[in-house]
Amino acid sequence: MTALRTTRSGRARQYLALLCYLVFLAFPFLWLISTAFKPPRELGSLHPTWIPVDPTLDNFRQAFDEQPLLQAAANSLAAALSAALIAVVIATPMAYVMARHRTKLSTAATGWVVVSQAFPFVLVIIPLFLILKNLHLINTLAGLIMVYVVWSLPFALWMLVGYIRAVPRELEEAAAVDGAGRLRILLSVIAPLLAPGIVATALFAFITAWNEFFFALVLLKTPEKQTLPVVLTHFLGAEGVADLGPLAAAAFLATIPSLVIFAIIQKRITGGMLAGAVKS
C-alpha cells in the first residue's frame, strides 16, 4: 500500500511534467491564434510578442475575401460527419463478430486489418482514383466520403473490438435467455454499453477526415467541392512562402469545429469509460 503512495515532491514532479506537456501541446495553437491577429509588420518583427501589439481582424477579412472558406468548411463538415457516421455503422457489427466469434476467418480478417494500415497514401491513390473514376465518383463528396470510410475503418474496427471485448458476455446471455435475437442484443444491450467506444471511434473518424488533405486534393477538382485543408494550401506560394496572417486566421477557424465537437463529447467518453468500473 505504501508503495502506491506518492511523496509530495514526486507529485510536484508529476505536475511539472504535466505542465510541460500541456505547454508543448498548447504552444503551436496559441502561436497560431497570436499570428492570426497580427498585422503584417508584426509578423516581420525580429522580436515577436505573444500578444499582438496592434491586433487586427484584417487577416480574417482577407482570408474570407480570398478563399471560399465557408463553402470549404461546409464540405469538410459534410465529408467528416458522413464518414464518421458510416464508419461507425459499418464497424460496429463487424467488430462484434470479430470480438465474439473467434474463428480462422476472424483471425485472418484481423491480420488483414493490420496489414491494410501499412499502405501509404501514395501507393493507393492512383488505383483508387481509377476505381472512383469508373464509378463516376471523382469530384464528388460521395467519392471522398467512401475513401474516408474505408481509410478509417480498420482503426475504427480495432477500437471497437477492444470495447466489445470489455462488455461481459453474461449480459448477452441473459438477454438471449429472455428471448432477444442477435440484432436485438446488438442494438439494445451492446450498443448502449458501447456508447463511449462508439463516440470515441466516431471522433477518431471525424478528426481523421476533417484533417485529411491528400485524397481531397486529388479527388476533388472544382473549387466549390474542395475541403478546408485543400483551401488552406491556397495561402501557400512556391518555395514555402506563405501569406502567413490569412493562413493563420483560416487555420485557426479550421480547428474550431474539431475543438467544439471534442468539447461536447469528451465528457461522454470519460464518463462512459469509468461507468461500471467499480462495483458499488
Add this chain to the structure above:
Amino acid sequence: MRVRALAAATAAIALLLTGCSGDTDGKIRLRFQSLAWQKESVDANKHLVKEWNAAHPDIQIQYVQGSWDSVHDQLLTSFEGGEAPDIIHDASDDLADFAYGGYLADLGELLPERLTSDIPQRSWQTATFNNKVYGVPFLQEPRVLIANKKILESSGVRVPTADKPWSWQEFRQVTKTLTERMGKGKYGIAWPLKEPVSVTLNLGLSAGGQLFHRGDDGKVTIRFTEGDGVVPGTIHDQVNTDKSASRSTLGTGGSDTLPGFFGGKYAMVPLGFSYRQQIVQQAPEGFEWTVLPAPAGPEGPAQGVSPQTLSVAEDSPHKKEAAQFIDFMLQPQNMVRLARGDWMLPTGTQALRDPSLHTEKDGWATGAALARDLRSAPAQSVRGYPEWKDKVATPALQEYYSGAIDAGELEKRLVKDGNLVLARYQR
C-alpha cells in the same frame, strides 16, 4: 426511431452521390488550373478569365485554384486518371516528368507566331524537351540581393548596379566589410538555404558552373569543374571562414530571414525577385531597402531560372482552344498584369518593355535589367534530377555549407553518387 435516423442518413448520402452532372449545351468548357496565390495575382488571373469568357461565349474557361505546395502529386494522379485540367499552370522545372511521360501536349504547332516570336529562345529552352515545346514560359524571377540601404551606404562599399555587379570575390570582401562595420552578432549576409540546390546551381551559371553535361549520345553526366566550385565555395567561406554569413539561416526559407533583415541583424539577403511583395508588406515604417543584382562571374551576371509555364494536357479534347486561351492570357498587356500581380518579370519582350516594370520604386528597374541574362536552369530537363536533388545534392550541400564536410567530399558526393542516380534513369 433508430431506423428512421438510419434512413435519413442513407438519404443524405444518396443525395451526395448525385452531385455530379454533365454539360449538354454544346459549349466547350475548359478547366484552367492556376497556381496564383497572392491576392493581386489571383485577381489578375480571375479578371482575365472573366474577360475571356465574356468575349468567347462558346469556349468557357473554369478557373480552378491549385497549390504550389502539392501540384506535382496532384497533377500526376490526375494525368494517370485522365482527369487533368485542360490548361495547366506550373513551373518549367516540374515539367520534365510530365513531358517525357506523354502527359503534356506539344505546343509547337498550336501557338501563334506572335507568341513564339515574342518570347526569347533562351526562355523557350526552359520548357523544351526532346525538341518539343511542352509549356509556354511566361513569368520568371532572378535571384537578387535585397539590401538594407542605410547599412550599405554607411559602410562605404561600392554599390553594384545591373550593368556593373559585384564579382564573387568582391562580394565576399563586401560581406566581410559589412560584418566588421555592423558589430558583434550581425552579419553582412544571411543565406536562406533550406533548398540549397536550385540557388547553388542557378547562381553558379555566372561563374561558368554547369555540373550537368549532355554527351553526343544524349546522355547526361555530372562533372565538377572549377566554375562549379565558385558559388558553393564563396558561401562556405562566408559562413565558416569569414563568419560574414549567418550560420543559423542556412536551414531556413527566405521568409524566415526577413525579421532579422528588418531588425538590422543582416545587411543583405539573397532572395527571389518576388519576395519584394512580402518586404513591402512587412517592413517596419521608415525601413529603407534596395534591390541589387546577384554577383557576376566570368560569364557575366547570368543565372538560371525556372519560369512559370502554361501547358495543355495531352488528353484535352480541345487543345486548339486551350492554346487560344493561352495566347490571350499572354498578350503583352495581360502578361504585364500577371507579372505585376506576382511581382515577377514577364518573359515576353514586348511586356518587358512596359514602363511600369522599369520604375526605380521597389527595385523593378534592377530586376528588369537582369532579364536579358536569365537562362534555363542547368538541370531541369535532366531525368532523375529530382531524385539527385533530394537524395544527393541537398544533404551534401547542406553539410558542406555548415562545414561538416570539405570541398573534396562535396565533389565526390555530387559527382559519384549523382552519376549513379542519373544512370538509373538513362538506361
